[in-house]
Amino acid sequence: MKALITGASSGIGYEMAKELIRLGYDIYCVSRKEGDLVNLSEKEKSHIEFHSYDLTKESECFRLLDETKDLDLDIYINNSGFGDIGYITSTDINKEIDMIKLNDIALVILTKEYLKRFIKKDKGRVLVTASAAAFGCAPYMSCYYATKSFCYSLVHGYYRELKNMKSHVTISVLCPGPVKTRFEEKANTKFNVKPLSQEYVGKYAIKKMMKGKLEVVPGTSIKLLHAISHVVPKKLITKVLNKSASIIK
Numbered sequence: 001m002k003a004l005i006t007g008a009s010s011g012i013g014y015e016m017a018k019e020l021i022r023l024g025y026d027i028y029c030v031s032r033k034e035g036d037l038v039n040l041s042e043k044e045k046s047h048i049e050f051h052s053y054d055l056t057k058e059s060e061c062f063r064l065l066d067e068t069k070d071l072d073l074d075i076y077i078n079n080s081g082f083g084d085i086g087y088i089t090s091t092d093i094n095k096e097i098d099m100i101k102l103n104d105i106a107l108v109i110l111t112k113e114y115l116k117r118f119i120k121k122d123k124g125r126v127l128v129t130a131s132a133a134a135f136g137c138a139p140y141m142s143c144y145y146a147t148k149s150f151c152y153s154l155v156h157g158y159y160r161e162l163k164n165m166k167s168h169v170t171i172s173v174l175c176p177g178p179v180k181t182r183f184e185e186k187a188n189t190k191f192n193v194k195p196l197s198q199e200y201v202g203k204y205a206i207k208k209m210m211k212g213k214l215e216v217v218p219g220t221s222i223k224l225l226h227a228i229s230h231v232v233p234k235k236l237i238t239k240v241l242n243k244s245a246s247i248i249k
């Protein structure tokens, strides 16, 4: 059994990789650096292959697809991503463009092709890491929230299409709230609510993906936010999320 995970060098992706190794999968990890994967025991490493790609580059996404065309994958997890916080007047447009490229463009290029491969053999599971950010909008992180709404919508559309064609392929979208990873540091932010642990979220995500759940929402408070987001106007959700994170610099 084989699984490919983007962004498994740290955080949630790293925990998902560990959980899949525990379940007996060989793991193909894709990110720019090896990161925490070097900390795995020799036994765990025997199930892991690391491949360096910068997925903000379209050419790298297509290279990954080409180089994995003969790999008979059972699972594809699209998890690489990052955020940024700041005022409209001070956030870096180039960082935001890279964010859109990684969080959305790479997502479409990779997920669509792996789905096509899975549909052909009528077998396989896909998990996309979006965020609870997909449930609303937030000031100071508008671009990040918008990228995650894109992930969420895309998965919902693909899910329905798979159902319409009576495919056995499943697709799930992971929507965590704050999780203690390197995300905060990279986004220049500090959460104002207690984050969940990456271990909990990684294991939870794999468990729900294996059950073919469409939406995977870890944690009680985020489940509540998810529920109210269906009935409360977006303007109000944005107000609630106004103070969920602080700008560090």
Ligand SMILES: NC(=O)c1ccc[n+]([C@@H]2O[C@H](COP(=O)([O-])OP(=O)(O)OC[C@H]3O[C@@H](n4cnc5c(N)ncnc54)[C@H](OP(=O)(O)O)[C@@H]3O)[C@@H](O)[C@H]2O)c1
Pocket (backbone or CB within 6 Å): 006, 007, 008, 009, 010, 011, 012, 013, 030, 031, 032, 033, 034, 035, 053, 054, 055, 056, 079, 080, 081, 082, 083, 102, 129, 130, 131, 132, 175, 176, 177, 178, 179, 180, 181, 182, 183, 184, 186
């Ligand atoms: N932490 C949270 O509060 C939270 C909440 C909701 C959703 N999420 C989402 O969860 C996912 C994982 O984030 P995390 O919290 O686990 O943070 P993290 O520890 O920073 O992990 C991010 C992963 O993405 C990879 N990555 C970043 N830029 C990349 C690039 N250009 N090409 C390929 N891979 C790249 C990183 O590896 P390299 O740097 O080595 O490339 C790393 O493995 C992201 O999509 C994030 O938006 C996080």
